[in-house]
Structures are given as structure tokens and as C-alpha cells.
Amino acid sequence: MTKVDIGAQPIIGPMPVMLLTCGDLDHPGATTIAWTGILASEPPVVYASLRPERHSHGIVQEYGTFVLNLIDDATVRTADFCGVKSGHELNKLAFLGKKVVPGPHTGSPMLADSPVNIECRVRLVLSMGSHDCFVADVVAVHAAERLVDAQGGLNLGRAGIVVWANGSYTGLGTSRGTSGHSLSGYDEPR
Numbered sequence: 207m208t209k210v211d212i213g214a215q216p217i218i219g220p221m222p223v224m225l226l227t228c229g230d231l232d233h234p235g236a237t238t239i240a241w242t243g244i245l246a247s248e249p250p251v252v253y254a255s256l257r258p259e260r261h262s263h264g265i266v267q268e269y270g271t272f273v274l275n276l277i278d279d280a281t282v283r284t285a286d287f288c289g290v291k292s293g294h295e296l297n298k299l300a301f302l303g304k305k306v307v308p309g310p311h312t313g314s315p316m317l318a319d320s321p322v323n324i325e326c327r328v329r330l331v332l333s334m335g336s337h338d339c340f341v342a343d344v345v346a347v348h349a350a351e352r353l354v355d356a357q358g359g360l361n362l363g364r365a366g367i368v369v370w371a372n373g374s375y376t377g378l379g380t381s382r383g384t385s386g387h388s389l390s391g392y393d394e395p396r
Contacts, residue, residue: 216241220371225285226254227299227315228265228272231308234315235262236298238289240370241337242274250344252326255337261293266340270328271312275320278366282375284317285368311345321365323348 221240228235241255254272256263266272277285288298299306299315306315309325316323326342333339353364368375 220369220376223277223282223285223368223370223375224254225275225277225281225288225317225320226256226262226266226272227275227306227317228262229269229315230313231306231315233265234297234299234306235265235293236288236315236317237262237293238277238285245341251329251341252324252344253339253341254326255334255339257337263338265293266328267331269314271309271314272326272328272340272342273309273312273314273316274324274326275317276322276324276362276365277368277375278321279368279377280366281317281320282368286375309346309348316348321350321353321367322360322362 222242223238223240224242226237226239226242237256237260239254239256243253245251245253252274254266254274256266262272275281284302284304287302291298299317305318307318308314309316309323312325312327314325316325324344325346325348327345329341329343331338331340347360349360350365353361355361367378369378370376
């Protein structure tokens with residue numbers, strides 16, 4: 207396969223698209239981010255990268271907490287609106303008539319109709335040039351009851367999660383296998 211050097215670019219995809227909410231119920235901030243992910247599982251640590259000029263950036267700095275709200279088909283229009291409108295101009299969630307509830311562990315607003323809300327407490331901030339990376343401890347995860355099985359496991363396959371790829375929101379396709387499926391049919395090494 208022949209390759210073409212297209213220069214240094216931040217290309218990884220698809221990426222999760224989430225609505226980051228912050229502040230409190232009286233002064234909520236909301237912005238859509240795709241530059242987010244997991245840094246560690248024990249303890250659970252995530253990151254969210256925001257441009258300093260974003261309204262929510264200052265709110266996260268002030269409060270030291272935020273919520274990552276997963277986006278599904280029902281919330282993708284909310285996410286898009288919150289990603290292109292500035293919180294400097296209006297309270298986006300109030301304008302859209304979105305219900306938010308306080309996170310029980312952080313007080314940060316959680317989008318009520320998001321299938322999964324991840325409450326986070328900022329551990330440190332790394333300046334990375336165009337963005338500041340907020341490294342945060344996950345303090346709680348709240349999932350829609352329909353996504354939790356009898357053993358308490360989370361089934362995101364039922365959530366209809368939307369991701370970001372090349373400038374568009376897209377759904378996830380069908381499963382291509384599960385963890386460890388590649389081992390079937392192979393003899394164990396001796």
C-alpha cells in the first residue's frame with residue numbers, strides 16, 4: 207500500500223462527541239467536544255481539551271468540575287447547537303429548553319436526556335498550545351436504566367452513541383467482534 211505524507215495533523219477518528227457541561231444550575235456552561243478520552247482505568251481518569259477562549263473553559267477553571275454527557279440520536283442536535291453557538295452570547299441549555307440536574311457528587315449540571323453522564327473533578331490542567339487539557343478524575347457515572355444489565359454492567363451498544371468523524375456526526379456500526387474473539391482457532395503457544 208502506497209502512502210502519501212499529508213503533514214502533521216491531529217487526525218484520529220472516529221472520536222467520541224460529548225456535551226461538556228459545567229458551572230451550576232444558575233449559571234451552566236455547555237460546549238461540545240470531541241477531543242476527550244480515557245487516560246487511566248485505575249483510578250478512572252479522563253481528559254477534555256478546550257480552547258481558552260471558549261466560555262466553558264473559564265467555568266471549568268473556576269469550579270474545577272465538569273460533566274461529560276454522551277450524545278445519542280436524541281441529543282445530537284443539542285450537541286451541534288452547543289458546539290457552534292457561544293456561551294458568551296446566551297445560556298444555550300436554557301435557550302434550547304434542556305433540563306439539567308445537579309450532579310450529586312460535583313454539583314455540575316448534567317444533561318437529563320443524555321444516556322450517560324460522567325461526573326469529573328479536575329486533577330490538573332496542561333497547556334497544549336491551542337487547547338488546554340483538563341485531566342480529571344471520574345467521580346461517578348450515571349447511566350440510563352435501560353443500559354444497565356441485571357449484573358450492573360453498562361451496555362453502550364444499546365445507547366445509540368454518536369461519534370465525530372471528518373466533520374460529521376455519525377452512528378456506530380455493527381459489531382466486528384468482542385474482546386478475545388481473535389484467539390479462537392489458534393493453538394496456544396508452547
